[in-house]
Amino acid sequence: MTNKLLQQKFNQILDEDLLKEIFESGIYKEFKKDDIIIDINQPLNYIPLLLTGTIKILREDNHGNELLLYFLESGDTCAMSLTCCLKTSKSNIRAVAESDSSLVLIPTSKIHYWFQTNDSWRNFILEAYQIRFNEMLETIDTLAFMKMDERVYKYLIDKVKLSASTDLGIKHNDIAEDLNTSRVVISRILKQLENEKKIKLSRNKIEVLDF
Helix, strand or coil: CCHHHHHHHHCCCCCHHHHHHHHHHCEEEEECCCCEEECCCCECCEEEEEEECEEEEEEECCCCCEEEEEEEECCCECHHHHHHHHHCCECCCEEEECCCEEEEEEEHHHHHHHHHHCHHHHHHHHHHHHHHHHHHHHHHHHHHHCCHHHHHHHHHHHHHHHHCCCEECCCHHHHHHHHCCCHHHHHHHHHHHHHCCCEEEECCEEEECCC
């Protein structure tokens, strides 16, 4: 981990003394795209601060079906893993690298101590809780009130915003897994969106046109 990268991503959020402590006590890790960073039922002794890349947070039902909850971008942390750390319980989510990512792991002991002693850390954690809570409410609203074609299109728009590109290198099966539906349904909806001139399909690639 370079101190420069840590400063670049968090110097507007965390104070100078805390950034120095994070640099000294944090554990730097790199993950390739599709690597599992945190798995379900894994004991958690740290929380991640994302430096570069994108991470998707997934929930799994009793049958092994996954549902996308939200994405993390550089400068974010995962509030759900924080909750598990504070309760010293096992993870109830799966965190997967959406792209090549680097992060710093903060030990549980530091999480507790800084929350009591550092205003910038406490504000950062409370804000992270609020943001992730709002994102999960949005996910619930999407499931409850949006039709599947609307969910698919929203998913593609969210991916465009994350990648800063309208060209998405993504397979139909990947979308199906994230949205907990079948590949056949996704393929049908994507063809429908193409007919509506909202996207253009090619092999393992989707170009979002109406954005």
